[in-house]
Amino acid sequence: MLRCSGFPSTPRRIIDINQNLYLVGYRYYCGHQDCGKIFASWSPAVLSALPPPLAAEFTFVLSRRNGITDQLAALLRSSFQRGLGPDPFAKMIRTFHIRRYEQLYSQYLELVKTRIPMVRTGFLSLHADFSDWEDLSGYAGFVPTQGYFRSIYNTLIEQHAQEFDQYSAMLPATIICADHSHKVPKHLIKVNGEQVFSALHTVVNEYGECRSMTLTPTKAHDQFMPLLARIPHSLRLYGHNDIQLVFTDNVRADKPELERVFPSLLKDLTPIPSSSLQALALPPTWEVTILGSSYQVNNRVNGIMDDLSGSPDEERLHIAMDMEWSVDRASGIHGRVALVTFVYHETIFLIPLATYLRDDGLHLPHMLLVMLRSPRVKKYGVSIKGDFTRLYNDCSFAADEDAPGFDGAVELGDKAQRRGLVSHANVGLAELVSLTLRRHLPVELGC
Numbered sequence: 001m002l003r004c005s006g007f008p009s010t011p012r013r014i015i016d017i018n019q020n021l022y023l024v025g026y027r028y029y030c031g032h033q034d035c036g037k038i039f040a041s042w043s044p045a046v047l048s049a050l051p052p053p054l055a056a057e058f059t060f061v062l063s064r065r066n067g068i069t070d071q072l073a074a075l076l077r078s079s080f081q082r083g084l085g086p087d088p089f090a091k092m093i094r095t096f097h098i099r100r101y102e103q104l105y106s107q108y109l110e111l112v113k114t115r116i117p118m119v120r121t122g123f124l125s126l127h128a129d130f131s132d133w134e135d136l137s138g139y140a141g142f143v144p145t146q147g148y149f150r151s152i153y154n155t156l157i158e159q160h161a162q163e164f165d166q167y168s169a170m171l172p173a174t175i176i177c178a179d180h181s182h183k184v185p186k187h188l189i190k191v192n193g194e195q196v197f198s199a200l201h202t203v204v205n206e207y208g209e210c211r212s213m214t215l216t217p218t219k220a221h222d223q224f225m226p227l228l229a230r231i232p233h234s235l236r237l238y239g240h241n242d243i244q245l246v247f248t249d250n251v252r253a254d255k256p257e258l259e260r261v262f263p264s265l266l267k268d269l270t271p272i273p274s275s276s277l278q279a280l281a282l283p284p285t286w287e288v289t290i291l292g293s294s295y296q297v298n299n300r301v302n303g304i305m306d307d308l309s310g311s312p313d314e315e316r317l318h319i320a321m322d323m324e325w326s327v328d329r330a331s332g333i334h335g336r337v338a339l340v341t342f343v344y345h346e347t348i349f350l351i352p353l354a355t356y357l358r359d360d361g362l363h364l365p366h367m368l369l370v371m372l373r374s375p376r377v378k379k380y381g382v383s384i385k386g387d388f389t390r391l392y393n394d395c396s397f398a399a400d401e402d403a404p405g406f407d408g409a410v411e412l413g414d415k416a417q418r419r420g421l422v423s424h425a426n427v428g429l430a431e432l433v434s435l436t437l438r439r440h441l442p443v444e445l446g447c
């Protein structure tokens with residue numbers, strides 16, 4: 001049983017829209033010998049024991065030492081939801097408080113004015129000065145900082161988090177839009193100077209209502225797809241229609257995962273060709289050769305380099321070149337270059353690099369390095385300079401200042417731009433094929 005322990009030594013200050021209130025109530029202590037806890041009259045444990053209609057009369061939102069009124073809390077939520085941040089909100093509330101102080105000051109001066117004749121005749125004593133705003137023994141004006149209002153708002157959101165999640169789960173989602181935002185994580189706490197989260201993934205429905213939201217350390221699919229996979233379950237649970245359309249800014253990468261978590265996207269769907277052009281195919285006279293050993297690589301490349309022997313210095317050898325490497329879709333981490341491809345005289349040469357991998361990097365065959373470093377061998381490709389940089393680093397040449405670089409790279413995008421085929425040099429291979437050969441390069445071949 002709780003017993004009265006008198007009033008607290010100081011009242012609890014409550015911030016209202018234009019003034020401060022002070023909350024005074026009894027303190028109670030538990031008379032049980034094994035308890036001995038002390039409760040304020042507004043403690044949650046005490047309020048929860050009261051009849052709900054009576055407990056609902058206490059509407060203040062309390063912090064550890066202060067609190068705000070229900071009216072100010074409603075204004076706080078409404079302002080934050082409509083884009084008014086903590087700093088301008090705190091300044092606005094301070095303006096309201098100072099305005100009330102000035103109104104009371106003006107009323108006091110008007111009252112003093114009416115008392116002047118009575119004071120002169122000695123019937124009334126001289127008036128006291130109206131206290132300053134900051135006078136702790138007088139008016140004691142006070143407005144919390146922006147940090148206080150921010151913490152109060154966060155507390156309110158956390159208290160109703162379960163209701164928010166329940167409401168979001170009950171919303172329809174026939175059409176959804178998913179995207180990453182990188183602005184919010186910049187305002188979150190950092191660990192050792194590094195951001196814990198890099199993006200905020202948000203999904204909204206056709207009415208602009210938030211359907212899911214999660215902070216992710218990377219943009220990998222496994223960071224947010226499990227949350228999206230729960231949306232169809234809640235749609236069926238509350239009797240809504242299945243998802244029919246998804247908007248995303250990376251359709252090619254997101255399509256397989258979205259179709260996996262939202263099977264309804266494939267219902268009654270008739271795929272259309274990605275291009276009206278005829279698919280690109282290798283001519284029957286061309287062949288593909290895999291060079292699986294150092295001997296084969298050195299032998300073939302040596303034969304190609306022999307075409308330059310005895311020719312004038314201005315003579316050039318022209319080959320097409322490309323490189324491939326593995327990518328961990330879960331983490332987004334790129335591996336070392338795994339395959340080097342080059343084309344010469346209607347033959348496509350494939351060089352797997354797994355056998356040349358050592359602890360300190362790739363150790364390429366001698367003649368392949370000779371060809372890569374030769375400026376007389378022009379290597380044409382899309383983003384070929386970037387491929388050269390990646391391969392150079394994978395071979396650990398970057399740590400050796402005396403190691404010669406790879407030379408002879410020619411960007412097809414730059415040449416296409418100079419010829420007026422494209423407006424910018426950052427163009428993909430599939431687009432170049434469609435513009436020059438009038439053929440469609442399948443995605444799996446042109447990625």
